[in-house]
Amino acid sequence: xxxxxxxxxxxxxxxxxxxxxxxxxxxxxxxxxxxxxxxxxxxxxxxxxxxxxxxxxxxxxxxxxxxxxxxxxxxxxxxxxxxxxxxxxxxxxxxxxxxxxxxxxxxxxxxxxxxxxxxxxxxxxxxxxxxxxxxxxxxxxxxxxxxxxxxxxxxxxxxxxxxxxxxxxxxxxxxxxxxxxxxxxxxxxxxxxxxxxxxxxxxxxxxxxxxxxxxxxxxxxxxxxxxxxxxxxxxxxxxxxxxxxxxxxxxxxxxxxxxxxxxxxxxxxxxxxxxxxxxxxxxxxxxxxxxxxxxxxxxxxxxxxxxxxxxxxxxxxxxxxxxxxxxxxxxxxxxxxxxxxxxxxxxxxxxxxxxxxxxxxxxxxxxxxxxxxxxxxxxxxxxxxxxxxxxxxxxxxxxxxxxxxxxxxxxxxxxxxxxxxxxxxxxxxxxxxxxxxx
Amino acid sequence: xxxxxxxxxxxxxxxxxxxxxxxxxxxxxxxxxxxxxxxxxxxxxxxxxxxxxxxxxxxxxxxxxxxxxxxxxxxxxxxxxxxxxxxxxxxxxxxxxxxxxxxxxxxxxxxxxxxxxxxxxxxxxxxxxxxxxxxxxxxxxxxxxxxxxxxxxxxxxxxxxxxxxxxxxxxxxxxxxxxxxxxxxxxxxxxxxxxxxxxxxxxxxxxxxxxxxxxxxxxxxxxxxxxxxxxxxxxxxxxxxxxxxxxxxxxxxxxxxxxxxxxxxxxxxxxxxxxxxxxxxxxxxxxxxxxxxxxxxxxxxxxxxxxxxxxxxxxxxxxxxxxxxxxxx
Numbered sequence: 001x002x003x004x005x006x007x008x009x010x011x012x013x014x015x016x017x018x019x020x021x022x023x024x025x026x027x028x029x030x031x032x033x034x035x036x037x038x039x040x041x042x043x044x045x046x047x048x049x050x051x052x053x054x055x056x057x058x059x060x061x062x063x064x065x066x067x068x069x070x071x072x073x074x075x076x077x078x079x080x081x082x083x084x085x086x087x088x089x090x091x092x093x094x095x096x097x098x099x100x101x102x103x104x105x106x107x108x109x110x111x112x113x114x115x116x117x118x119x120x121x122x123x124x125x126x127x128x129x130x131x132x133x134x135x136x137x138x139x140x141x142x143x144x145x146x147x148x149x150x151x152x153x154x155x156x157x158x159x160x161x162x163x164x165x166x167x168x169x170x171x172x173x174x175x176x177x178x179x180x181x182x183x184x185x186x187x188x189x190x191x192x193x194x195x196x197x198x199x200x201x202x203x204x205x206x207x208x209x210x211x212x213x214x215x216x217x218x219x220x221x222x223x224x225x226x227x228x229x230x231x232x233x234x235x236x237x238x239x240x241x242x243x244x245x246x247x248x249x250x251x252x253x254x255x256x257x258x259x260x261x262x263x264x265x266x267x268x269x270x271x272x273x274x275x276x277x278x279x280x281x282x283x284x285x286x287x288x289x290x291x292x293x294x295x296x297x298x299x300x301x302x303x304x305x306x307x308x309x310x311x312x313x314x315x316x317x318x319x320x321x322x323x324x325x326x327x328x329x330x331x332x333x334x335x336x337x338x339x340x341x342x343x344x345x346x347x348x349x350x351x352x353x354x355x356x357x358x359x360x361x362x363x364x365x366x367x368x369x370x371x372x373x374x375x376x377x378x379x380x381x382x383x384x385x386x387x388x389x390x391x392x393x394x395x396x397x398x399x400x401x402x403x404x405x406x407x408x409x410x411x412x413x414x415x416x417x418x419x420x421x422x423x424x425x426x427x428x429x430x431x432x433x434x435x436x437x438x
Numbered sequence: 439x440x441x442x443x444x445x446x447x448x449x450x451x452x453x454x455x456x457x458x459x460x461x462x463x464x465x466x467x468x469x470x471x472x473x474x475x476x477x478x479x480x481x482x483x484x485x486x487x488x489x490x491x492x493x494x495x496x497x498x499x500x501x502x503x504x505x506x507x508x509x510x511x512x513x514x515x516x517x518x519x520x521x522x523x524x525x526x527x528x529x530x531x532x533x534x535x536x537x538x539x540x541x542x543x544x545x546x547x548x549x550x551x552x553x554x555x556x557x558x559x560x561x562x563x564x565x566x567x568x569x570x571x572x573x574x575x576x577x578x579x580x581x582x583x584x585x586x587x588x589x590x591x592x593x594x595x596x597x598x599x600x601x602x603x604x605x606x607x608x609x610x611x612x613x614x615x616x617x618x619x620x621x622x623x624x625x626x627x628x629x630x631x632x633x634x635x636x637x638x639x640x641x642x643x644x645x646x647x648x649x650x651x652x653x654x655x656x657x658x659x660x661x662x663x664x665x666x667x668x669x670x671x672x673x674x675x676x677x678x679x680x681x682x683x684x685x686x687x688x689x690x691x692x693x694x695x696x697x698x699x700x701x702x703x704x705x706x707x708x709x710x711x712x713x714x715x716x717x718x719x720x721x722x723x724x725x726x727x728x729x730x731x732x733x734x735x736x737x738x739x740x741x742x743x744x745x746x747x748x749x750x751x752x753x754x755x756x757x758x759x760x761x762x763x764x765x766x767x
Binding site: 190193194195196197198199200201202203204206270271312315316317318319320 | 639643
């Protein structure tokens with residue numbers, strides 16, 4: 001049985017002029033208003049926006065180790081439902097993704113799952129302990145071809161170790177993605193330090209603990225001439241530091257999460273651990289600043305920091321709960337609602353911040369490509385005109401810790417194509433198709 | 439009022455009503471037979487995840503004086519120390535038929551979580567959660583202030599309008615300070631927080647209180663009452679956060695001693711939630727002076743907790759809120 005062809009009729013690439021797009025043999029075979037194919041499955045694309053398949057630079061898939069919270073299969077299926085065709089799997093698994101063996105296993109499980117390409121992120125230090133470098137070269141040379149290295153969840157806080165990591169990964173064009181959190185300033189920290197934490201009696205996570213590390217790291221990157229990626233920046237001050245660093249020509253990129261674009265620390269008032277996340281939700285002023293930073297290009301990308309947790313890890317008192325929230329299936333909607341519906345980004349900008357630039361940062365060559373004939377058919381079709389109420393119980397992710405439960409958000413993913421194969425069609429995952437064809 | 443979780447939840451009217459009810463309860467405690475039949479057949483669980491002798495005994499005494507059955511559940515020596523969660527503990531107590539759960543927990547917000555989780559249907563009384571709230575302490579402090587400082591005669595119906603209260607010590611880690619700032623403000627008092635800057639939280643600017651770093655200057659403004667907070671000695675060590683250089687320096691700058699006591703207005707009183715660190719935040723002369731009402735606070739604590747349990751659990755208490763709402767409308 002030859003792979004199915006799809007003819008996407010009357011779709012709007014990047015939200016622009018309508019056309020039809022034929023997907024065949026894993027690539028975009030033809031484009032144009034008059035394209036037709038008798039064998040192709042027709043997808044009625046009226047009113048739909050066509051974007052390159054989304055690329056997430058920051059996903060926690062939890063496998064190996066915490067398969068009770070998420071597996072590579074459930075996590076990548078959630079990714080497909082959210083319009084992603086590639087995800088970068090964070091290194092804080094058990095065992096840690098700090099050897100060629102573990103990253104190859106994750107990479108292979110991703111291929112077998114077939115929902116989205118999985119690019120493992122390698123740990124910077126052995127066991128994320130922050131003491132000595134992991135075998136970065138071995139991970140880079142492995143089948144997984146790791147290019148992004150991060151101790152995410154923990155900060156590479158030792159300045160010498162950070163310097164060495166920044167220098168070392170130049171040999172294979174890698175990048176260190178820093179989780180910027182000064183550990184001493186954030187001992188036992190539970191939420192953003194400010195008016196709300198003072199009232200709630202929860203230990204504060206001050207903005208300066210993030211900003212101090214970012215300031216140090218951009219200067220280190222400048223000094224050794226390396227590129228640096230800053231994970232999930234969350235404060236107005238961080239945006240200013242990145243803006244300053246870029247104006248100096250420092251090779252730094254930065255990401256913001258969907259939740260930091262829309263949620264604030266006020267949500268901690270109900271002590272619902274769904275809203276406990278690291279870095280913490282900040283103030284409205286910070287939300288405005290990260291939106292402005294994303295709009296003017298200071299912040300390069302949106303990455304989900306999808307962090308699934310089991311119910312028992314969230315169904316408890318705030319201090320005992322785990323940090324993190326899911327995000328793969330709501331990211332595009334949040335970006336649309338906060339940035340597109342408000343006129344601050346075009347759909348072409350969305351393609352840039354959620355697909356093209358994350359692929360470039362991760363050195364992923366076959367994603368984030370232009371929508372053009374001959375390019376890999378990694379695509380997502382979005383209906384921007386619907387509004388939907390988020391129900392985590394109906395999501396593909398194994399975990400229910402979405403901060404958007406019961407909230408109405410803009411837009412939904414209608415279809416996702418990975419190398420010309422539908423992983424999502426009519427807003428539903430193509431389970432059978434993926435299982436048969438992977 | 440279904441629960442008592444935070445002093446911030448209390449309206450002026452509710453707070454005065456609790457103080458008035460406490461006054462009635464206190465009157466019964468002067469009788470030879472102190473026990474009232476009010477809560478006969480009701481079960482109050484003291485759920486203590488953190489060591490506390492005086493607060494637990496105070497709640498236990500209050501519940502017993504109202505004829506409730508009391509179950510004391512402390513984390514030590516219970517299944518909690520074997521890793522049972524707050525949720526399972528609460529479900530167990532619910533299955534045993536607790537009408538009220540008095541909870542002390544090291545995690546800020548644990549009583550809030552308990553009250554809103556559906557794990558228990560009983561009334562939840564916050565007996566101290568982390569650095570967050572200790573509302574019955576604030577109520578007993580307000581009750582004590584009202585008795586001493588609002589003039590002669592039955593203080594029923596009065597609030598604390600115009601009184602000036604200085605709260606001195608480790609504000610940052612203090613649930614007593616947070617509760618008192620809110621309740622005293624609700625009742626019309628003016629609050630000044632006095633502490634070294636390291637022991638004042640970032641974000642305090644949103645609180646309805648002044649902040650001073652100078653105890654002598656605060657005393658010069660002639661407060662009607664000074665409330666001393668317990669300061670843990672270990673807060674000075676670097677492991678404890680290094681909040682001040684030494685206990686000696688703390689005592690010199692923020693301790694209430696005989697000299698500062700003498701500088702206070704004649705009518706002013708001294709409060710302390712206990713347990714005291716004599717020689718650190720308060721000297722023996724100050725603690726044992728006639729102006730210290732620290733022992734009386736303990737007695738008032740029982741009356742206030744009787745009032746809270748009564749209002750939360752008695753049939754009339756449960757419906758009072760709706761009746762009052764109707765009257766207001």
